[in-house]
Amino acid sequence: MVAGVPGSSGAPAAAAEVKVDISPGGDNVLPTTPITVKASGGTLDTVTVTNSAKGTKVKGSLSDDKTTWTSSESLAYAASYDVVAGTLASDGKKGEQKSTVKTLAPKATAFPSFIPAPSVTDVGVGQPIVVKFDKDITDKAAAEKALTVTSTPSQPGGWYWLSKREVHYRPQNYWQAGTTIKVHAGVYGVDLGGGVFGQTDRDLTLKVHDAWVAKADGNTAQMQIFQNGNLVKTMPISMGKDATPTHLGAHVISDKQRDYTMDSCTYGVCSGPQAYKSLEHFAERISNDGEFVHENPNSVGAQGNSNVSHGCINLNAANAEWFFNHFGLGDVVEVTNSGGPQLPVWDTYGDWAVSWADWQAGSAVK
Numbered sequence: 001m002v003a004g005v006p007g008s009s010g011a012p013a014a015a016a017e018v019k020v021d022i023s024p025g026g027d028n029v030l031p032t033t034p035i036t037v038k039a040s041g042g043t044l045d046t047v048t049v050t051n052s053a054k055g056t057k058v059k060g061s062l063s064d065d066k067t068t069w070t071s072s073e074s075l076a077y078a079a080s081y082d083v084v085a086g087t088l089a090s091d092g093k094k095g096e097q098k099s100t101v102k103t104l105a106p107k108a109t110a111f112p113s114f115i116p117a118p119s120v121t122d123v124g125v126g127q128p129i130v131v132k133f134d135k136d137i138t139d140k141a142a143a144e145k146a147l148t149v150t151s152t153p154s155q156p157g158g159w160y161w162l163s164k165r166e167v168h169y170r171p172q173n174y175w176q177a178g179t180t181i182k183v184h185a186g187v188y189g190v191d192l193g194g195g196v197f198g199q200t201d202r203d204l205t206l207k208v209h210d211a212w213v214a215k216a217d218g219n220t221a222q223m224q225i226f227q228n229g230n231l232v233k234t235m236p237i238s239m240g241k242d243a244t245p246t247h248l249g250a251h252v253i254s255d256k257q258r259d260y261t262m263d264s265c266t267y268g269v270c271s272g273p274q275a276y277k278s279l280e281h282f283a284e285r286i287s288n289d290g291e292f293v294h295e296n297p298n299s300v301g302a303q304g305n306s307n308v309s310h311g312c313i314n315l316n317a318a319n320a321e322w323f324f325n326h327f328g329l330g331d332v333v334e335v336t337n338s339g340g341p342q343l344p345v346w347d348t349y350g351d352w353a354v355s356w357a358d359w360q361a362g363s364a365v366k
Helices: 140-145 317-326 356-361
Strands: 019-023 026-029 036-040 043-051 060-062 068-071 080-088 094-103 108-110 112-115 129-133 147-152 157-161 166-171 180-185 196-198 202-208 212-217 222-227 230-236 249-252 255-263 277-285 292-295 313-315 332-336
Touching: 019 080, 019 094, 036 043, 036 080, 043 060, 043 068, 112 180, 112 202, 129 180, 140 147, 140 157, 140 166, 147 157, 147 166, 157 356, 222 317, 230 317, 255 292, 277 317, 292 317, 313 317
Parallel strands: 026 094, 108 196, 212 332, 292 313
Antiparallel strands: 019 036, 036 068, 043 080, 060 068, 080 094, 112 129, 129 166, 147 180, 157 166, 180 202, 212 222, 222 230, 249 332, 255 277, 277 292
16 A cells, blocks of 8 residues: 555556547448547557558548548449558557458449530530439439539529430529530449449649621521631521421530531431532531531522521531631520521530520439
8 A cells, every 4th residue: 555545556557448449440441531540548569451462551631630530432343442540649559450342343334424525625615514414313413513513603404304314504594605614523432323334533724815707697697707706707508498498596516527528318318319428628526416507518509698508507618717717616696597407405515506594404314
């Protein structure tokens, strides 16, 4: 007994054992869930999280008080991770605790492709944002919530689903010239329904150049060219004849080729009086069913007075080259009085044919 301290044996008190909590535990962990290691009654000395199969280490950081370690990168699907936590008690005694974290194995993963591709950085005011998945998406709302578009300056916009695999984004009106658009597909680890999970996150940044809008009128057989709202040029044109009228509405340029072979067989007309195959120049695609703005020396006599094409907008050589040099991806060609039907929403890109109210109704997020 120590004098003056009743009940004391004189032996030093045993240091409390450091307790460690490692979460999440068990199997089927979402790979985006951070691994956290927390110590109580002491501190963490070292923490390692290792992919059991590959031997790679997961990045993470320790809190200032050395009681919490948190992973800072996503895990892989269908993987096992060995967690080893080294502890340090108040008396300097070291300890260790281990655990295993296993991530879920999806039935399938869906890759989000972008149109325009990330290699494209400069577009016109009519450019929609397209995300195409390589698997059917049954939980469209979950997918849509994982897709974000930020425009500077800010402009109202929304998503519209064309199918189980394809969703488009556009503003209420054409983009403002000079806008910067940032797209983030944060789908990794997201349950997209039916056992399908997002395969990876992706990002896209686009800059909107000057507003180039061409207005092609079938009644006058003229096309007016506007730059940022100012009329800069007028061209005689020939659009689709009565049997093959040009679609009405706003068309968006999706491709341009200085030399291009026009072949009606590409959209199913391989024989008969409506079939054709010819090499054309300064060709800019304005829909996916064979409509282009391009040079056609054979219709120069009709340009400015009558519509004789298979649906394209024909120009003479000088005007076609000028148009080719000034118009590019995302620029707009508005067609009126053509005698044709409205460009369908699915026809690359008929997005502007849809009213804003109907476009909003095409969202999966209500």
